[in-house]
Each structure stands twice: as C-alpha cells, then as structure tokens.
Amino acid sequence: MILPPWCRRVFLLACATIVAIALTGCGDSRDDRTADGRIILQYWEKWGSFEAEAMRRVVDDYNASQDQVLVKFLTVSQIDQKVLLATAGGNPPDIAGLWGYMVPSYAEKNALTPLDSYIAEAGISGEDYYPALWETVSHRGFVWALPTTPATVALHYNKQLFEEAGLDPERPPQSIAELDAMAEKLTIVELERDGQTIQVRYSDMTTQEQAGIADDSRASEFRIIQLGHSPTYPGWWLPMWGYWWDASLVNDDGTRVTPASEPNLDAMRWIESYTEKYGKNNMLAFGSSFGNFGSPQEPFLEGQIAMVIQGVWMYNFIDQFAPRLEWGVAPFPSAYPNTTPKVTILESDVLVIPKGARHPDAAFDFIRYVNQQGPMEKLCLGHRKFSPLVKTSERFLQDHPNPYIEVFIDLASSPNARTTPLIPLWQEYLSEMNVSINSVYRQVIEPEPAMERVEQRIQKKLDRAVRRWELTKDVRLAEWEQMR
C-alpha cells in the first residue's frame, strides 16, 4: 500500500506538533511578567471557603499597595503533595501556604528557602510572635516560614447541659479529676430498673448498675443517651493528650521519641479509664452515632456530648449550625492545675518560599506584608482566629465575633502552649500513636506495651533519619548558610 504524499505530510506534522507540545510542556515557558512589567507571583493556598476569601482580600490589598509585583492566589487541594511534587519537579509556586507541622520535614528535605536574611532585613524578630509559633517555623537553627493564621485548642462546654445536671454553668472544671467527676453527672444512660426503662445520670446509678455498664457482656442492657466527655472525640490530637500531664513526645534534640514516659502513660491510662467506666461496647456504639464534623449533626452541636476539646474555629460552626447553643470556653484543665496550668496545643498555618521559586525576593516582600499588624489582623479576623503577633490591637478584639477569643489568645501566650512534635518523622509517629491509642481505648492492649511498641517502631525509623542527617549535615548546613 502506498500512501498519497499529503497523508504522510499530515502524519509527520501531527508527530512534530506532539513533540513540540511535549518539549514546551517540560520547558519553562510560563509568562511571569504582566504587560506593564510587574512580576507575577504564584501563591498556592490550602484554604477554600471563607478562609480563602479572607486571604484573597489581603492579596488584593497587597496588589493595590504597590506596582512591582502581582500575586496570583490559587486554592489548591492536597497542597502537601502538590507542593512536594512541584518542588521536586523544579517548578514550584513562589509562595505556598502550608501547615506548621510540615516545616521540619520540608526543611530537612531541602524543599524550602531559609528566610533568615530576609527576616533580619525586614526587622522581623522571634519576639514578635508567640514562642511556640517561632519554634514551629524554626528548624536546625534556621527560620523557614512565617506564621499566618494560628489556632489554640480549649474546652468547649454546653452551659445548658451543665444547668440541667445541677452544675454551675459559669464554673468549668479546673482539673482532670474534676472534669471526670462532672462528666459522670453529665452522662445520661438508659437502663432497666424495676422492670421499667428509665434514663438516669451516671452519678445517680447504683453501684450494681455502674458495675453492669462497665461489663461488656451486659452492654445490651444499657444505652448511653448523652455523654459528659470522651477522650477520643474528636480525636484529632490523641497523641498529645500527654501534654496535659506535662509529658513530652520527643526529647530536646529530637533524637529520641518518648511515648512510654510515665506522664504520657498516665494520660493513656486516663483514656482507657473512660471505656473501663462506661463500657467499651457502649462507648463505641455511642461514638458511631455521631454525625460528621462540619454538619449540624456534630455531637457537640446536637448536645450529645457536653464537653469537648476543640479549636478556635469551633465558633464558626456553632454560629452557622447551632446559633442558639449556650456554650462556654475555658482552658482544657490539666492533671496538675497548680504546676502545669493553661495547657494547649498551638498550631499555625505558615507561608513558605519553596526551594527553586523564581522570585524569592518578591515572594518575601509579600510574606513581609502579610506579617504586618494591619494586614495580619485583617486576615485573622476573616478567619475568625487570633493574630500570631503578640501585639494585638484593641480594635481587633472589639471587632472579633468570637465571644471567647481572649481565652484562646491567653492560651497562646501560656508557657504551656505546646506544638506538635517538631521532628521530620511526625506523620509516621502520629499514625502509629493513633492506632495504638485506639487499641488502648478499645482495651485490646494495656497502655504500657502499646506505648513501648510505638517507641520501638518509631525509634528505629528515627535512628535511620538521624543517621542520614549526620551524613549530609555538613553539606546542607553550608548550603543553607550560603542562602541565608
């Protein structure tokens, strides 16, 4: 078969086009200047919804404030993976909004630009921020990010349920022991007494009934209707319960994990005590009745749970789904209120310049702009969070819709405001801890062997990471020093 010449020509043309497209796709043809000569910066952010809008307004302000740089704001899902792959591929965005806990891992893997010299030049210092936040953005003696919207966690409690239980709604629990005692009063159980199905508060149950509900073989005779507290709801910070017992999850230089330390084991025993007291099967059955977070069926909004640990964002959901809820906020009480008061977990979103970004100077100019008091307060008010800057204006507090915002700010400045463990292996540690703590809660394994298992598994991986760091340390530090 002989093809007519035009056919061959069309075919070759098609091949050439495909090759051309492939080549330009790999190459660098992104137009990064506007027609009037402004540098275009790509900014990837994980937030959608009203949080993204708040940042978009700040970006618009910045773009209007000068005529050198134009920031393009883009909401990106699964940002951790996308920034990682874009950086590995050598074509990252100029600015990325990550989570603070990702900083050590990204920095160690050489995916970020150190900001030290920029920060010095801009006159920004660690003292401008809450201490725990500054720890979050530092790693190996360098600063890799600047905070944006932070959050602390606190006890949220339902005042109406407190009143119904005969508790003073203006007096939240002051210690873990008191929390447990209040939880007994706030827990309502359906059971059979003298041939009748009745609902009783746990604290009003007879000793036999209390023994009965703890006995899993008799689970079908009891049904939890309302719960005072559950250490596994919402379960987002399970591995960090130890902070309320003054425990640490890693040693100071980050070379050893310490989940099996005595204070942390105490926290684990506390988690286990809830299923021991109310019965594993009853607790699991009650837990599986919870609606999704971010819906009106969320158990705290529905009044199924009286006391939960939640972040500063909880207000947004109460406002949206349960505006008539009577609620209060207080520091989540610690096991030792006298020596270790005001414990909280302080987390933050951060802005970074991925390594290989084409316009780091311009990118930092934007980050610097966001970290000024005015724009930062505008952003954080839009998120309905507090500002990461220690200095907060009166106006900000007045305008803030969350009636308890000062509790969260107060917690942020507490010496017991802690971060997630700042080690590159945190993700693996976290998932190992979550699995083991769930097993402890289900009474499959005792706290001690469970935590020893975690320690053994994670320490092995950490040793490997430490070894690798030791091997590459000199080269990396010299390289960073140069970029600093």
Added chain:
Amino acid sequence: MTPGERQKLRLGLAFISPWIIGFAVFGLYPVAMAVYFSFCDYDILRSPILIGTENYTYMLQDEIFWLSLWNTAYYAAFAVPLGLIMALLCAVLLNKEILGRSIFRTLFYIPAIVPLVGVAMIWLWLFNGQFGLVNYALSYLFGIQGPLWLDDPAWTKNTLILSQVWQIGGTMVLFLAGLQDVPRSLYESAELDGANSLRKFWSITIPMVSPVIYFNLIMGIIGGMQEFVKPFVMLGPDGGPERSALLYAVYLYQNAFTYNNMGYACAMAVVLFGIILFLTWLAHVGMRRHLYYAGD
C-alpha cells in the same frame, strides 16, 4: 527484505510510534525507575541514594507490612471467589426468559458504574453500627443485634468483602455474554438423556463459560490484591481499628505520599507485582486443564 518491505516497515513503525513513545515514556520508564528506586533511600525531594536491598530486608521485619499482606490475602481470598460465584449465578438467572429481564440486567449492572468514592460513602452510612440500615434490617427482620461493622476489628475486613460482592455488574455482563455462546443443542441433547438443571449447569454451562471464568478470575486476583479506593475512604489511611483492614495498596500509598518513603513504597510495589504474577501463574496452571475454547 526488499526496499519496498523496508519502507513499509518504517511506515508501520512510524504509525504506531505514538503508542510506542507513549508506552516507553508513561509505562516502561516509570516501571524501570520504580525498580531502581526500590533499591534506594528516596524521599522525592532529595536525590535517591542507592542502599542495596535494605528496603527489602526492612520489609521482612516490618510487622505492618505483614499485617497488610495478611489483610489483603484474606480480603482477596473471600472477595474474589464470592464475587465470581455471585456474578455467575446472577448471570445464569438473568439469562432465563423472565419478565422484565432487561430491567433486571440494568439494575444489577448499575453498581458497576457508580463512582467508587460515592459508593464508599453510602456504605459508610448503611454499615453505621448505630443508625445504619443494615443493622436496622437485621434487628427488624431477624431480631439480631448487628455488629459495629466498621468499628469492630473482627468485622472490618468482612464488611469490605460484603460491599465488594455487591459490585459484580462488570463480571456479570461478561458471563452473560459468555452464556450467549453456549449452543442450545447441548442442553437439548442433555435433556433427552435425562439431565436435570443442576447437572446441565455443572456439565454444560460451567465448561462452556470456563474461558470467561478464567479471565474474570485473573482480573479479580489483580484487582483484589490492588484494592484501594473503598478501604481508603471507608476506613481511613490507617485501615480502621488496629489496622484490621489496612490493605496492601493503602499501606503502599501511605509510605509513598504521607511518609514520603518513596523507595520503600517502590519496593512494596515490586513485591506486589511478584505476588500478583505468582498468583496469576497459579490460577493459570490450576485452570489450564479445565479450559474449553469453542474455537479449538
């Protein structure tokens, strides 16, 4: 080779070159690199460092690896045969002259085309231990107190299997097509010899559709060992309580994209390839003697 033949060869190669290039770039190269990375310490950002077989020796001591392998084997050992049997039975029933046959065929096929994430979300609600329709039906119809399907380590894998068996549409359609090829004359002569329906099914239908069974078995093994979407959505990245339903592909994904242990994940992928290859070979050897091709 005459010049004409050579020209034809060149032209032929040119015409299939888009496929060859595509396969080399998007198929062969990634596979080759995965094998290479499996011998490296590689975390995507830093350049890979050759570490010999350490990823493989670590795998031997990694309890979670063995757990995920066991979970996957358990899952596939039940989900694949059960899926095949159910699909074949449905196909045979839907091959009968019944009222509204095409409607039933459509209904049974629909689950196969529903997006998996949506399916997983619906199953989450059906299998809810407290409010789920499954437990409601169990207690209403039989007075049985159903388990906490996805919260009870003893039930998580079985729940996945149950939900998988529901999605037999694709397999069933292949069986239906196979059943069309069984000659009526075989059944007629068997009836003359006094065979009952069971006998006809066993001695005529099964051998005649054996190539379809073979194909579905192989595809089932491959799919079952790589099951990902539903367990990931229904039980999360840790595989539910006590990792009781952490499947191989989910653990591999976690290593690759959550922990950034890309080297280890690649080693796991290579091992999975070996396992699937072995199982396929086993299925091939086991069924070779029982295959009947009408064309032979």
